[in-house]
Amino acid sequence: MLSANTKMYAIELVESGPQLELVKAEHVMPEPGDNELLVAIEYVALNHLDAKLARDGFEQWEYPHILGLDAVGTVVKAAKGVFPAKGSRVVFNVCLSQQGMLREYAVIPNHSVSEIPDSVGSETAVTLPNAGMAALLAIEKLQIQQGDTLAINSAQGAVAHFAIQYAKMRGAQVFAFAQKSHHRRLLSLGADFVFDCEQNNICEQVKREVGNGGFDCVLNTQGGASFLQDLQRLRFCGRIVCLNGFGEIPERLLFEKAPNIGVVSVAGAWLANSLCAQQRLCFMGQQLLNDVASGKVKSPEVSLIDFDVSAVRDVLSRLLTQTCQQRPVIKIPHQVD
Structure with a gap:
């Protein structure tokens, strides 16, 4: 009582x-x-x-x-x-x-x-809720399949914590960009390679690991100018999703990459007043709980x-x-x- x-x-x-x-x-x-x-x-x-x-x-x-x-x-x-x-x-x-x-x-x-x-x-x-749900929505929008390469910028954050694990479940090869102090944790979550985002030679590192073609998929967590940087790392007709919005994309870059662009918004389920979307958050919450309970997800x-x-x-x-x-x-x- x-x-x-x-x-x-x-x-x-x-x-x-x-x-x-x-x-x-x-x-x-x-x-x-x-x-x-x-x-x-x-x-x-x-x-x-x-x-x-x-x-x-x-x-x-x-x-x-x-x-x-x-x-x-x-x-x-x-x-x-x-x-x-x-x-x-x-x-x-x-x-x-x-x-x-x-x-x-x-x-x-x-x-x-x-x-x-x-x-x-x-x-x-x-x-689990906000970060885990955003990760699940991002993985779904990216349509990740076995063998895809996925890049995650600012991978030290909570969304990347879950996105790395769910991408690996789908058979993706995951490349994370983060400060050096986070590298060990991200590798323990399943990231295949972690780039030091504070190094000046990141472009050379990326080319050495994935070649000139770029990544199949990119999860952009910061928005703003970082979105354009991530778009340049994407392969032609690749898939990119953003969590925090982005500004105007130069026409040259759009034609060069022909990207499939998505936006992830957990808050949108409420702001759009969509009962179905709100119930979907509930289902995703249950999935996250079950995956943690079973040991599939840390x-x-x-x-x-x-x-x-x-x-x-x-x-x-x-x-x-x-x-x-x-x-x-x-x-x-x-x-x-």
């Missing part, structure tokens, strides 16, 4: 900006409607996207805004016949335009959650962070400037009788 207390706490962003102004605020306990679940939030994983948006804002946000897109919790209230039932552990990714999960309780649509197997810990499950290492304004601000600041070797996960206290 829920505690008799009808109040809860959340950590809010007062307004967007580089100062990352956060406060802890008291809120009224939410009440679930039809086909909704009241979830006691236990863990929230923070992404680079959370940090970027805390700094830059999002046009649909109202302030103060609660951050946090990936969460795990226990269902504490659900209408009769609504699945998952009370007591179930669930993991989910929430709508980017709405209030996030850095709070003790939240109301979640029941079609958007994935039930966590007993063999998967909650702190592990919370690292989850990222976790660093647990207190539900504290200063601690959360420090994590967001670090995410703006570096790739964390361990995934920052906020442990949220709550009372369930």
Whole structure:
């Protein structure tokens, strides 16, 4: 049963900006409607996207805004016949335009959650949704087949962690671009070759490994100018997907490469108000959980962070400037009788 207390706490962003102004605020306990679940939030994983948006804002946000897109919790209230039932552990990714999960309780649509197997810990499950779903969508859009060569730029990030493993399952040869400190981890995930992205002779290294033809597929994680660099590494009629958008592509390069271009957006399932896409996120969440439970996929290492304004601000600041070797996960206290 829920505690008799009808109040809860959340950590809010007062307004967007580089100062990352956060406060802890008291809120009224939410009440679930039809086909909704009241979830006691236990863990929230923070992404680079959370940090970027805390700094830059999002046009649909109202302030103060609660951050946090990936969460795990226990269902504490659900209408009769609504699945998952009370007591179930669930993991989910929430709508980017709405209030996030850095709070003790939240109301979640029941079609958007994935039930966590007993063999998967909650702190592990919370690292899977946003990054894992983006990786699955990217691998599908790239139509990776046995023998394809796949290049991943900024491969030290969370999406690449999963993309490397799923690409190898499909028989691809994976080439990762990352700082030297990440090379051992990426090789342990299955990358066939890791380029030091801070070296000046990357072009020569690439030609030495794959020849002049270029890669069959490219996963671009940064967007912007890096997309054009990756496009130049693509073979003629190759396939490239981008996670963060890109600017104008020179006409000469388009004709030279004739690329098949795709964009990956996990948030699009919510922003487009597509029920089918939201349910698909649920199915992908279940796939990620099952693959981790079976040992097919390695989850990222976790660093647990207190539900504290200063601690959360420090994590967001670090995410703006570096790739964390361990995934920052906020442990949220709550009372369930």
